[in-house]
Amino acid sequence: MQHYDIAIIGGGIAGISLAYFLAPHRSVVVLEREEALGYHSTGRSAAEFTLRDNAPAVNTLAAISHPFMADPPEGFSETPLLRRRGSVMIGAKGKEERIETLYQRSKAAGASVEKLTVEAALTHVPFLDPDSLGGAYFDPDYWDIDVDALMQGYVRGARRNGAEFLQGRTLESATLDDGRWTIDTGKDQISVDLIVNAAGGWADTVAALCGVRPLSIVPHRRTAITVDLPEGIDVGLLPEINEVDEEFYFKPDAGRLLVSPADATPCEPADVQPEEIDIAYAAHHLEQATTLSVRRVASSWAGMRSFSTDRLPVVGPATDNPAFFWLAGQGGYGILTSPALGSLAAALIAETSPLKGYEQHELDAEVFSPARFQ
Numbered sequence: 001m002q003h004y005d006i007a008i009i010g011g012g013i014a015g016i017s018l019a020y021f022l023a024p025h026r027s028v029v030v031l032e033r034e035e036a037l038g039y040h041s042t043g044r045s046a047a048e049f050t051l052r053d054n055a056p057a058v059n060t061l062a063a064i065s066h067p068f069m070a071d072p073p074e075g076f077s078e079t080p081l082l083r084r085r086g087s088v089m090i091g092a093k094g095k096e097e098r099i100e101t102l103y104q105r106s107k108a109a110g111a112s113v114e115k116l117t118v119e120a121a122l123t124h125v126p127f128l129d130p131d132s133l134g135g136a137y138f139d140p141d142y143w144d145i146d147v148d149a150l151m152q153g154y155v156r157g158a159r160r161n162g163a164e165f166l167q168g169r170t171l172e173s174a175t176l177d178d179g180r181w182t183i184d185t186g187k188d189q190i191s192v193d194l195i196v197n198a199a200g201g202w203a204d205t206v207a208a209l210c211g212v213r214p215l216s217i218v219p220h221r222r223t224a225i226t227v228d229l230p231e232g233i234d235v236g237l238l239p240e241i242n243e244v245d246e247e248f249y250f251k252p253d254a255g256r257l258l259v260s261p262a263d264a265t266p267c268e269p270a271d272v273q274p275e276e277i278d279i280a281y282a283a284h285h286l287e288q289a290t291t292l293s294v295r296r297v298a299s300s301w302a303g304m305r306s307f308s309t310d311r312l313p314v315v316g317p318a319t320d321n322p323a324f325f326w327l328a329g330q331g332g333y334g335i336l337t338s339p340a341l342g343s344l345a346a347a348l349i350a351e352t353s354p355l356k357g358y359e360q361h362e363l364d365a366e367v368f369s370p371a372r373f374q
């Protein structure tokens with residue numbers, strides 16, 4: 001039976017970023033049930049990097065991750081991982097105060113935000129409906145993430161340091177005997193010292209399969225559609241557009257406009273598919289905020305955003321079994337926080353240092369520990 005120091009369960013961004021940071025220090029195998037890495041949440045995101053809009057601890061993880069993404073280690077990626085896009089926050093008539101509050105808050109936090117008149121908002125997004133727009137401001141600190149390049153960089157770096165990726169391989173059961181796990185994949189058995197649970201929406205399922213107490217990490221379905229824009233609009237130049245109460249957002253995506261109704265419906269872990277009603281909401285929100293009418297939905301999909309009960313990620317050894325390590329609950333920010341969280345998990349496992357931003361931002365990683373749920 002093949003033995004490794006560590007088996008990471010899940011070949012999404014969580015598992016592969018950890019493999020990247022851990023492989024120089026330990027022998028690592030990543031087990032991914034699907035044939036393709038990143039098939040579930042990771043391959044279905046909106047690929048956005050924001051320094052704001054999340055809980056303070058998550059914003060700090062973003063700040064720690066940003067230097068890695070903006071200037072990755074030599075040889076990590078031939079193409080830039082981030083492309084600045086900027087964002088326009090909008091509020092309908094009646095939400096002027098709400099826009100003003102958020103604008104002032106961002107400004108006080110040091111953001112280079114710029115208040116927009118309706119006319120100025122239209123220069124950024126020419127098809128906004130001036131009759132329904134109540135207020136807007138521009139935030140330059142929004143980037144598109146090249147998720148594919150990020151994944152490839154992690155995987156290449158991990159392989160260079162000896163990590164193995166076994167795709168089409170499921171953890172079906174695992175037993176711990178004399179300090180060693182035997183993992184049964186249905187095809188073969190693997191022996192490891194430590195199991196890392198990076199199974200996204202299936203984090204609780206994998207814990208239960210390993211005899212570890214689940215932590216109530218619940219997947220929430222989120223939907224996205226794409227639509228074509230009328231000729232004459234250069235979609236690539238548009239910013240991302242966020243509704244001030246996160247009722248919807250839209251942004252350019254491969255020559256089309258991606259629209260999400262920002263739904264967050266608790267669901268069972270699965271290969272989730274979009275519901276007709278959420279597709280309709282996406283089109284409805286777009287039509288309400290703009291002068292566009294949606295005649296055809298070019299594509300639609302849904303993915304899982306998985307949250308712990310306090311909506312912060314869970315990183316650390318299980319309190320009921322130190323040979324089982326959680327790296328789960330990345331919600332709607334798992335891609336953008338992957339450098340910070342992957343390096344933190346590796347540091348806790350291999351007693352190395354995480355990305356240097358942790359010290360600089362004085363972030364106490366204990367806030368992510370599974371022990372907080374005891």
Ligand SMILES: Cc1cc2nc3c(=O)[nH]c(=O)nc-3n(C[C@H](O)[C@H](O)[C@H](O)COP(=O)(O)OP(=O)(O)OC[C@H]3O[C@@H](n4cnc5c(N)ncnc54)[C@H](O)[C@@H]3O)c2cc1C
Pocket residue numbers: 009010011012013014015031032033034037038039040041042043044045046047048049169170171172198199200201202206222223224260302303304305306328329330331332333334335336337
């Ligand atoms: C519509 C949408 C928009 C989003 N937008 C953004 C965004 O703009 N920016 C951002 O940072 N984040 C965004 N997110 C969130 C982001 O996609 C997730 O936080 C992230 O992908 C989670 O990664 P993961 O590796 O934990 O999960 P996943 O990518 O789902 O990976 C988990 C893997 O575990 C595997 N697995 C499960 N059980 C087993 C088992 N027993 N054995 C083997 N393998 C197993 C699964 O097959 C799966 O591939 C968005 C999500 C959605 C759905």
